[in-house]
Amino acid sequence: MKAYLYDNLPGDQRLPHDSGTALSASDLSAIGVLYYHIDSIEGVDALAAERGYKNRDEITVSPEKMGDAYETKVKMFFDEHLHEDEEIRYIRDGKGYFDVRDKGDRWVRIWLEKDDLIILPAGIYHRFTTDESNYVHAMRLFKDEPKWTPLNRSEDLDSNPHRKQYVSQFLA
Ligand code: KMT
Ligand code: NI
Numbered sequence: 001m002k003a004y005l006y007d008n009l010p011g012d013q014r015l016p017h018d019s020g021t022a023l024s025a026s027d028l029s030a031i032g033v034l035y036y037h038i039d040s041i042e043g044v045d046a047l048a049a050e051r052g053y054k055n056r057d058e059i060t061v062s063p064e065k066m067g068d069a070y071e072t073k074v075k076m077f078f079d080e081h082l083h084e085d086e087e088i089r090y091i092r093d094g095k096g097y098f099d100v101r102d103k104g105d106r107w108v109r110i111w112l113e114k115d116d117l118i119i120l121p122a123g124i125y126h127r128f129t130t131d132e133s134n135y136v137h138a139m140r141l142f143k144d145e146p147k148w149t150p151l152n153r154s155e156d157l158d159s160n161p162h163r164k165q166y167v168s169q170f171l172a
Contacts, residue, residue: 031101034118
C-alpha cells in the first residue's frame with residue numbers, strides 16, 4: 001500500500017498521478033478508511049467474522065477477462081460516487097488505485113497490491129481504477145446482499161442519511 005495526494009494533472013487515470021505528498025495508514029483512518037495487509041484467507045475469514053461480512057465474491061478486471069467492455073468498465077469505476085454500505089476489497093493479485101476524498105475535498109490515491117485489504121466507509125466519495133498493468137483480481141466482501149448501487153456525486157446527496165452520517169463522523 002502506498003497513499004499520497006493525487007496530482008490532479010491531465011493524463012490517463014491509470015498513471016500514478018503522485019503529487020509527492022505521502023500519506024500514512026493513520027491519515028487514512030482519520031477519514032474512516034481502514035487498511036489491512038492480510039496474507040492468508042484465514043486472516044480474511046477472521047476479519048469478516050469480526051465485522052459481520054457474511055457474503056463475498058471475486059472479480060477480475062482485465063482486458064482478457066472483460067474484452068471490449070474493459071475500457072468502458074474502467075471508466076465507470078472511475079466516476080466519483082458513494083455507497084450506502086461499506087465497500088470492502090481484498091486484492092488477491094494484480095494492482096489498483098482507490099481514490100478517496102479527504103477533509104479538504106482533495107483526492108487521496110491509495111495504491112493496493114496483493115494481500116492488501118481496504119474498507120471504505122459508507123458515505124465516502126471515491127472511485128477506482130486499474131493501474132498501468134491493467135489487471136486486478138479482488139475479493140468483494142459484504143455484510144448482507146451485495147448492494148453495488150453507485151450514487152454519483154451530487155448536491156442532492158448532501159441530505160442522504162448515509163452521507164450525513166459520514167460527514168458528521170469524519171469531516172466535521
Ligand atoms: C469497485 O467497486 O470499484 C470495484 O469493485 C472495482 C473492482 S475491485 C478492485
Ligand atoms: Ni464504489
